[in-house]
Amino acid sequence: MEGGQPSPQPAQVPSGAMVSSSVRAVIRLRRKFRILRKSRMRSTLPGESSLSLTPSPSRLLQRQISLDRTKLGSTPVSHLHHSSFEKPQYFTFEAPVESSFRRKKKRRRSRVVLYPESSRKYLPTEQKSKAKRCLLLLVAIVCFQILNAIENLDDNLQKYDLDGLEKVLQRGVFGQKAAMDSIMELLRDYLATHIHSQPLVISFNGPSGVGKSHVGRLLAKHFRSVMEGDFVLQYYVMHHCPDPQDGLACQEHLTNRITDMVTRAEVEEKIPVFILDEVEFMSPGLLDTLHSFLQPRQSNEFLNAIYVLISSIGGSEVTRFVLQNISSELSPQRRREELSQSVHTLLVGTHPLWEVAEVVPFVLLGKWDIMNCFLDEMVGEGFYPDQSHIESLAGQLSYYNTKAGEFAITGCKQVVAKVNLL
Known part of the structure; x- marks a missing residue:
């Protein structure tokens, strides 16, 4: 001090101005930092040129800090925001940029939907298809139709009382069990329904005295008792047409009887039975007339009928087969099939009438x-x-x-x- 005068003090900068200038410096630094980070990220993308030609971000930052110090003058660095220099890792760009780039590559996980505790949770309801109901209805209808058809079959069989007929044949016929079983099976299958595509033709063949005509009489007696009306015809060739010269008259008479019976039976929904005995004495013209009624292409009333042909044609064949195969190792069923086939072949050679016939051979009777x-x-x-x-x-x-x-x-x-x- 000279002359007792105090030395001039330097002008003090207001604290508010210092703070505002430091804040502005920090803001500028943050902007620079963002710009440098963006440039760093672009340079790290594939296909970009190497970063060796560009100055290091740390050097650029130091240069900017030195410029800011010169502008601030004597403003101490300690007045700046302490947090901006306390953590230098904020100004290193390698690790943060790389981690941020990797984070962007990760897919975002879907958020879990949380339900409030007070709400109720329900499983998704299954929508019932209406097609299932239609299918169940269709199955029920089909089952009902099947049951109804079965009941109708039972009603038809009860109408003809085939169980009673079977008992009559078992009591009245001896030594022909296989033949009786075949006859009952054919009758049950045919009489189960009223609609048919062709008439049923059963041929009884065998030697004399084995019970063919006796079975024909039992059938006629039974069906006359169960069917009201005249729907059974017993035709004996030697009685109804004894003279071969009356062939045309016999044909006309047989045609009229058959036509009349099938017409009346169709009205009452019944199946007539025609039992023709001594067929071996029929003339060729009478056989042709009978054959015309056995064709499948006829009106409906002629298709619903049963014809029983009784003859001794093939009797010698039955006798020979029985005597030769009595000790054969074949089963009885197999022997019966072979016998029926051989007799059927013989009958077809006699007249085409037997082409559609079911042959039931009557075998020899034991003592x-x-x-x-x-x-x-x-x-x-x-x-x-x-x-x-x-x-x-x-x-x-x-x-x-x-x-x-x-x-x-x-x-x-x-x-x-x-x-x-x-």
């Missing part, structure tokens, strides 16, 4: 069957059935002697005559 015929006839005539007497009567007949037993040559043909002599 035990002959004894049963005597017993049944004696009981029917009122005689006491003495076993010794029956054996004596059965021994008077002629038989084929084989290893399997004795078979009657004439069957039960002479039984009635023997009993009448008692």
Whole structure:
């Protein structure tokens, strides 16, 4: 100090101005930092040129800091915002830029939907298809139709009482169990319904005295009892057409009878039965007339009918087959099929009438069957059935002697005559 005067103090800068200038410096630094970070990110992308030609960001930052200091003058650096220089990692660009770039590549995870605690959670409701209901309805209708059809089949069979017919045949026919089973099977299948595509033709073939005509009489008696009206025709060729010269008249008579019966039966929804015995004595013209009714291409009333043809044609074939194959190792079913096939071939060669026929062969009767015929006839005539007497009567007949037993040559043909002599 000179002359006692105080030395001039330097002018103090207001604290508010210092703070505002420091804030502005920090803001400028942050802007520079953002610009440098963007340029750094662009340079790190693939395809860009190397960063070796550009100055380092740290050098640029130091240069900018030195410029700001010169502008601020004597403003100490300590008055600047302490947080801007406290953490130098904010001004290193390598790690943050690289991590931010990697974060952008990651996919954002979908946020989990949180439900409030007070709300109720429900599973998604399944929508029921209306097609299922239609399908169930269709199945129910089909099942109902099937049950109704089964009931109708039972009603038709009950109308003809085939169970009663089977019992009658089992009691009244001896030694022909396989033939009776075949007849009942054919009748059950045909009489189960009223609509058919062709008539049923059954041919009884075999030697004399084995029960063919007897079965025909039992069938006629049964169907007359179960069907109201005249829907059964028993036609004996030697009785209805004894003279071969009356061929045209016989054909016309048979045609009228068949036409009348099938017409009336169709009105009442019943199936007529035609039993024609002694077919082997029919003339060719009468066979042709009968054959015309067996064709499948006819009106509906002619298709719903049963024809039973009884003849001794093929009797010798049946006898030969039975005697030759009595000790065969074939099963009874197999032997019966072969016998039916051989007789059918013989019948077709005789006339085309038998092409559509179901052949039921009647085999030879054994001695035990002959004894049963005597017993049944004696009981029917009122005689006491003495076993010794029956054996004596059965021994008077002629038989084929084989290893399997004795078979009657004439069957039960002479039984009635023997009993009448008692």
